[in-house]
Amino acid sequence: MHVQQNGTDAPMTEATSAFDPKSGNVLERLVFNHRPWVLALAVLITVVLGFLAAKLEVNASFDKLLPQTHTYIRNYLENRGELRGLGNNLRVVVENTEGDIYDREYLEAMRAVNDTLFLLPGVNRPFMKSIWTSGVRWVEVTEEGYRGGAVLPANYNGSPQSIADLRTNVGRANLVGTLVANDLRSSMIVVPLLDRYADTGERIDYGRLGRDIESQLRAKSASLVPGKPGKIKIHVVGFGKLAGDLIEGLREVMLYFAFTAAIAAGLIYAYTRCVRSTVLVLSCSVVAVVWQLGLVRLFGYELDPYSMLVPFLVFAIGVSHGAQKMNGIMQDVGRGMDKYVAARYTFRRLFLAGFTALMADVVGFAVLAVIDIPVIRDLAVTASLGVAMLVFTNLILVPTLLSYMGVSGRAAQHSLRSDEATDSGRGLGKLWDLLDRFTERRWALPTVLAAAALALGGFVVSLHLQIGDLDPGAPELRANSRYNLDNAYITSHYGLSSDQFAVIVKSERDGCLKPQVLMDIDRLDATLRDVEGVQTTTSLADAVANVSAGLNEAAPKWISVSHNQNLVNTAVLRAQDANPDVVNSSCSVTPVVAYLTDHRADTLGRVLEATEQFAATHDRADVRFLPAAGSAGIEAITNIVVKQANRTMIVLVYLSVIVLCMITFRSWRATVVTILPLILTSILCEALMVKLGMGVKVATLPVIALGVGIGMDYALYLVSAQLTLMRQGADLAEAYRGAVRFTGKVVALVGITLAAGVGAWAFSPIKFQADMGILLTFMFLWNMVGALVLIPSLSHFLLKKVPARAQAGAALKPLEAN
Structure with missing residues (x-):
């Protein structure tokens, strides 16, 4: 008997002619006996969710990077309204x-920039600071008492005299190194941001x-001084600008x-020859x-720079499973x-292995939700979804569509020739023969x-794996990015x-x-200044x-906290008038700010440890010393959580993967065979991070879990087929040769495909995406090698030796009957 198939006459096998549509499990019958309904449902869902996807926004959130349940971060959140500029x-x-x-x-150019920033949406305008804002003041002691005022003279008109007055006031306010550069060639505007638009x-x-800063500041800087386009340069740093640059860089990610x-x-086409x-x-x-x-x-989430790569991974995992289904059908049709x-x-042969592998991926991603950082939890939810x-699109929809479309006659013949080459040891068959030897x-x-x-x-090397950022500036971006160049300029020209x-x-x-509280603050100042990596400190003390010295004819011996209450x-009061940031209006919250040489994990750890030790010996009922605020303080706590x-x-x-393997294989031995290659890849990945100078941080933390999930796909397909043949x-x-022939070749294909695809991320302008691309490429390849060799x-x-189980082996009998 013959059947017309894909434009070619192919003999119908006994297995085909004797096929019972009522055979298979409930899910198989439900899907294949109601194929039009399955496809209609897929189209309907795609239209509805596609409409919603078109409205998805990409944004970032400062708060989502905070481990919000940590005690020290709660200290910051409870007092953030009193901590201006931190x-x-x-x-x-x-x-x-x-x-x-x-x-x-x-x-005049400085004034224009200040005014532009003041009017930007989202700026906390009353607390902006620059030489053009009235809140930046000077104070001095004269024989007549205290005098003070705004740094910018009230009668400023651009005349030489008013500029000379400004110069005097800058010196009086001691702004050099803070709001004015050490070389006097630039000045700074500190712009606090709101969480929400007012x-x-x-x-x-x-x-x-980020776009407003580029279009309204940077792009217009050339015209701020008519006829002198290069006279004014703008440098911008801060989370808001960093997030804007990351979001802008994501547009290029779509090309990847x-x-x-x-x-x-x-x-895939080179492997199948089927368009x-x-x-x-x-x-x-x-x-x-x-x-x-x-x-x-639909669930109210949004994409951010850290979860933007998740759709890539979903696509990659989908290609992996879809290719396995396509390969199985192509072999049978051939x-x-x-x-x-x-x-x-x-579907019957591969659904369980595919479902288990996807559940392992889901569980692996879901495990990320235990991390006390909202941006990671969001990534866990979006990746799991x-x-x-x-499960539907690639385990059900792919075989359903292929049951209508089939494969081309050319592809079917190519599949037969490939199998013949494998059997005879020709071409790539030499490689598959080589792999067989690993069973000896x-x-x-x-x-x-x-x-x-x-x-x-790898384990010995991985012991040197560090937590947190290892590079200056923003490690999320390239060292030569505009943001990091701006950061380098500011760091080198300002004292703090x-x-x-x-x-x-x-x-x-x-x-x-x-006085006793102020003396303790002064002691904390001295303690922190003695910590390696601290430039200096500022505080109310x-x-x-x-001020005390100023009230006593500036005598050096009075530069201390007095016991005299008056x-x-x-x-x-004088200190608060000169700098409102040093204490809140109720005189109950005051920050001690340490300026650090860098934000490396060991520097942050030393400062935090010194703070904790000081608090342990100086906390009492009327005063507490609470870590932590400021960019470095928040990062120190984030490093602890990471x-x-x-x-x-x-x-x-790994516990979740082990449980799923035990449920699937019902064999601890098969579970060990599956897990050990994944563990090796994880260890080597951490060693690679050490060699490449990557730290474990919010951006790189999910990589190991993602890599384990993909590697699990490879191993489950191969071990499932091998066990079935052995049973x-x-x-x-023979079983391994059959497993390679049926699923192993696609494991190799998918491993190379995914590695080549994510390897392109190494050229991304966003460095943490480049880092993830390098690490995932390594894990894809090593997981593939581990699956095929280990x-x-x-x-x-x-x-x-595996005990025979007749019903367990039934799934592959149609393949062998041919």
Whole structure:
């Protein structure tokens, strides 16, 4: 009997003619006996979720980067309203390239920049600071008493005299090194940002903020001084600008998505020689991404720079599973089986392995939710949603569509020739023959020993893995990015760095007026200044000591906190008038700010440890010393959370994977064979991070979990097929050869495809995406090698004999019947 199939006459096998549509499990019958309804449902969901996905926004949130349940971060959140300038703010530096700041043209340009920033949406305007704002004041002691006023003279008109007065006031206010550069060639504007727009109540759009800065400041800087386009330069740093740059860089990321899809299409077509099935696999993976993005919008989430790569991973995982289904159907059709029957048999053989692998991915991503950082939790939710969608789009929709479309006659013949080459050891068949040898003891033993040596060496190297940022500036961006160049300029020209570690000194109302409280603050100042990595500190105690000296003819012996309550009261009031940031209006919250040389994890750890030790011995009922605020303080706490979460996450990921393997295989030996290659890859990935100078931080923390999920896909397909054949009576070598022939070749194909696709991320302008691309490329390749080489080697020692189970082996019998 013959059946017309895909334009070619192919003999119908006995398995085809005898196929019972009522066979298979409930899910298989539900899907394939109601195919039109399945496809209609898929179209309806795609239209609805596609509409929602089109409305999805990309934004960032300062608060989502905070481990909000940590005690120290709660200290900051409870007092953030009293800590001006120690949270989310921009630092905008206006540089005069042709002179110093005491230049009429420069000062007019500075005023224009200040006014533009003041009017930007989302700016906390009353607390802006610059030489053009009235809140920046000078104070001096004269024989007649205290005098003071705004740094910018009230009668400023650009005349030489008013500029000379400004110069005097800058010196009086001691602004050099803070708001004025050490070389006097630039000045700074500190711009605190609100969490939400004051008029609409919506969260700040950092993408819009970044564009406004570029279009309204940087782009117009050339015209600020007519006829001198290069005289004024603008430098901007701060979370808002960093987030804006990351969001802007994501536009380029879409090109990498297209590049990844093109590579996948090219390699899959080269393997199948079938346009229709290649397009189908890629399309179903894209559909999964659309569903994911639609659900993200439906549930009120949004994409941010840290979760933007999740759709790439969902697409990659979808390609992996879709290629396995396509390969199974192509092999059966190549042997003459009807496309409908081939689709059902492939579904029957691979659904459980695919479902288990996807559940392992879902659990692996979901485990990230235990990390006490909202941006990671959002990533966990969005990734889990995307992978869950693949159960329908790639495990069900791909075989359903292929049951209608089939594969081309050319592809079917190519599949037969490929199998013949494999059987005869020609072409790539030589490689598959080489892989068979790893089931033999003389190859298996050295391979296992080499893997153990690699694991040991990698573990030793991984012990040097560091937590947090290892580079200056913003490590999320390239060292030569505009943001990091701006940061380098500001760091080198200003005496105080932007890495601020603040200790919150909290007391009862008017508690800061107590001499004993001020003396303890002064002691904390001295303690922190002695810590390696601290440039200097500022506090209310410093200001009070200077005012006390001023009240006593500037005698050096009076530069201290006095026991005289009246003198202290006057000094605190004068200090508060000169700098409102040193204490709140009720005199109950005052920050001690340490300026650090860098934000490396060891520097942050030393400062935090010194603070904790001081608090342990000086906290009492009327005053407490609470870490932490400031950019460096928040990062120090984030590093603690990341360090704790790193090992917890890895343990939970592997425990969940082990449980799923035990449920699937019902064999601890098969579970060990599956897990050990994944563990080796994880260890080597951490060693690679050490060698590449990458720290474990918010951006890199999820990589290990993501890599384990992908590697699990490879191993499950291969081990499932191998076990099924062994339970049908095949020996280890025959079973492994059959597993490679059926699923292993696609494991190699997908590993190379995914590695080539994400390898392109290494050229991204966003460095943490480039880092993730490098690490994922490594993990994809090593997981592939581990699946193809270590699984047979380990199987030689652990799975040489498998008890026969007739019903377990039934799934592959149609393949062998051909």
